[in-house]
Structures are given as structure tokens and as C-alpha cells.
Amino acid sequence: MILTDYFYSTHDATWDIALQCGVKHGTIRLPEDDSFDLSSLTHLKDVVENFNSAGITPLVVEPLPNKLHDHIKKGDSLRDSSIEIFINLIKNLKEVGITTICFNFMAHYGWTRTTFNLPERGGAKVTGFDLHDFKADDYSIAHKELWDNYFYFVKAVIPYAEQYGIRLALHPDDPPLGSLGNVARILTSLDAINRAVRTIDSPNLGVTFCQACYYLMGENLEDAITKLADKIFFIHFRNVRGKKTCFQETFHDNGDINMASIMKAYIREGIDVPIRVDHVPTMANEKITVPGYDAFGRMFAIGYLKGILDSIS
Numbered sequence: 001m002i003l004t005d006y007f008y009s010t011h012d013a014t015w016d017i018a019l020q021c022g023v024k025h026g027t028i029r030l031p032e033d034d035s036f037d038l039s040s041l042t043h044l045k046d047v048v049e050n051f052n053s054a055g056i057t058p059l060v061v062e063p064l065p066n067k068l069h070d071h072i073k074k075g076d077s078l079r080d081s082s083i084e085i086f087i088n089l090i091k092n093l094k095e096v097g098i099t100t101i102c103f104n105f106m107a108h109y110g111w112t113r114t115t116f117n118l119p120e121r122g123g124a125k126v127t128g129f130d131l132h133d134f135k136a137d138d139y140s141i142a143h144k145e146l147w148d149n150y151f152y153f154v155k156a157v158i159p160y161a162e163q164y165g166i167r168l169a170l171h172p173d174d175p176p177l178g179s180l181g182n183v184a185r186i187l188t189s190l191d192a193i194n195r196a197v198r199t200i201d202s203p204n205l206g207v208t209f210c211q212a213c214y215y216l217m218g219e220n221l222e223d224a225i226t227k228l229a230d231k232i233f234f235i236h237f238r239n240v241r242g243k244k245t246c247f248q249e250t251f252h253d254n255g256d257i258n259m260a261s262i263m264k265a266y267i268r269e270g271i272d273v274p275i276r277v278d279h280v281p282t283m284a285n286e287k288i289t290v291p292g293y294d295a296f297g298r299m300f301a302i303g304y305l306k307g308i309l310d311s312i313s
């Protein structure tokens with residue numbers, strides 16, 4: 001496994017904390033302000049140089065920039081121009097040594113929570129979701145239309161991903177519910193994921209195995225890892241407690257998933273890909289800044305992940 005952490009593209013304490021914890025590789029979020037031109041190789045090189053000079057090697061981009069992806073998911077009039085920019089981005093990522101893009105196909109609502117301050121062990125705070133508390137707006141899209149938009153996108157970009165050696169790693173829907181309000185969700189079961197990544201047969205199309213999403217789908221995790229072994233390109237190391245209609249995040253050692261046995265399953269299947277910790281609690285003396293991404297919980301999670309990896313390998 002290649003240990004990464006999730007970084008914004010401006011040097012902040014998360015970079016130094018990760019480096020101090022022994023993380024040398026990055027899963028990076030590209031800048032979203034208008035001064036960053038997604039078409040510019042120079043701008044991308046500047047971002048990567050900045051990481052490199054701090055001692056971090058970026059390997060994964062997550063997510064596919066929303067200013068492109070929202071049009072692609074909805075299939076609106078800016079879809080084709082957005083796909084063109086993305087194809088150019090694939091070429092540029094190859095130039096700077098980034099190998100993997102984590103993308104999702106959740107339209108309109110991204111990863112969705114109904115609360116951001118549930119108590120977890122010792123009074124730490126976590127995010128949670130309860131379908132009863134979810135308030136939908138009036139946007140709607142149907143399952144068929146979203147599947148059509150998904151395959152339209154994948155067909156357009158896969159030849160370039162293959163040509164430039166970039167792996168597209170599909171993240172499942174979070175939460176994996178069949179719909180939110182009138183917005184269809186399509187990547188909510190192992191069967192659906194298999195349809196998404198095997199209908200078009202390409203070695204460059206696979207998945208981000210976000211463990212907790214697969215758990216909340218009701219899938220057996222070890223079984224899912226075995227069935228997707230050739231397609232797991234990136235791992236979100238994440239734990240959770242509950243069911244898909246009502247759940248909360250947890251410390252990595254305090255949820256429903258046995259994290260050590262899941263790690264053994266990856267190793268048994270020969271999966272050796274970038275991994276990062278995902279969705280951590282906010283702890284004492286911290287304010288909730290980016291829910292799920294505060295520093296102390298991340299330190300704990302990285303240490304816990306490193307301990308499991310060291311004990312197995």
C-alpha cells in the first residue's frame with residue numbers, strides 16, 4: 001500500500017502533520033478559485049512543484065473538479081466542453097506523474113450529511129446522516145438519465161486514460177441510497193459498481209474502494225474486495241456505525257468494520273495501491289473546520305492505519 005493523505009493545494013498544517021506522521025505521498029484537491037486554469041500545464045506544474053518542495057509526491061487527484069464534473073453529471077449544454085477540458089487535464093496529469101483520479105457520479109448532492117456534531121467516544125464530534133432529517137430541494141434527475149450521462153462520460157474519456165496511463169477510480173455514492181429527494185443515485189450496490197466498471201472493458205477504469213460506503217450498501221466487505229480485486233485502484237480507509245438510512249462516522253477503531261481483517265483481505269488479493277484515511281472525528285481543542293477532515297483525528301487514524309499495515313507486512 002502507498003500511504004497518502006488528503007491535501008488542499010495551499011501549504012497548511014495538514015501537510016506538515018502528515019509529513020511528521022511519515023506520509024510522503026499526496027491525494028490532492030486541485031485549486032478551485034478562478035486564478036487556477038484547469039487547462040494550463042504550467043498551473044498544474046506549479047501546484048505539484050509546491051508539494052514536491054515540501055517533500056510530498058502527489059499521486060492522486062480527488063475529486064474530478066466540480067466545475068467540470070457538475071455539467072458532466074447533469075448532461076447540460078456545457079458537458080462536451082467540460083469533457084474536452086478534462087481530457088486535456090488527463091494529458092497534463094501524465095506530465096506531472098499523477099496516476100489516479102478519484103471521481104464520483106453523485107449528481108447535485110455530493111457526499112451528504114444531516115448533522116456535523118454528533119458525539120463520538122469521549123465527546124469527539126462526528127458527522128452523521130438520518131434520512132428523516134434530509135431536506136430535498138426541487139432538482140430532479142432520473143436513474144436512466146444519470147446512467148446515460150455516466151456512460152457518455154466514460155466512453156469519451158477512457159481512450160485518453162488508456163493512452164496516457166491514468167487510472168479512473170470511481171467512488172461509490174455516499175450515502176448509498178437509491179435516491180435523495182428526486183435525485184437518482186446509481187452507484188449504490190456491488191452489482192451497480194460492477195456494471196459501471198465492467199460494461200466498458202478497460203484496464204484504466206476501476207474503483208475507489210471507500211470501505212464504509214460498501215459496508216452501508218449491505219455488502220460483505222471481504223467478498224466485495226475479492227470480486228473487485230482487479231479493479232481496486234485507490235482505497236478510502238474509513239469506518240462507520242449504523243445503516244445507510246441512519247449512520248454516523250466513528251474513530252477508525254470504533255465502528256462496525258473490523259479494519260485489520262479488511263486490510264488482510266486487500267493484502268491477500270495482492271492489492272497494492274494508494275490509500276488514505278477518510279472522515280475522522282473532530283477532537284478536543286479543535287473547532288470543526290472541514291467536517292471529517294480535522295487534524296487530531298487524522299493523526300490518530302494515520303497512526304492506526306500504519307500500525308495495521310506494519311503488523312501485517
Ligand SMILES: [Mn+2]
Nearest residue numbers: 171210236278
Ligand atoms: Mn470516501
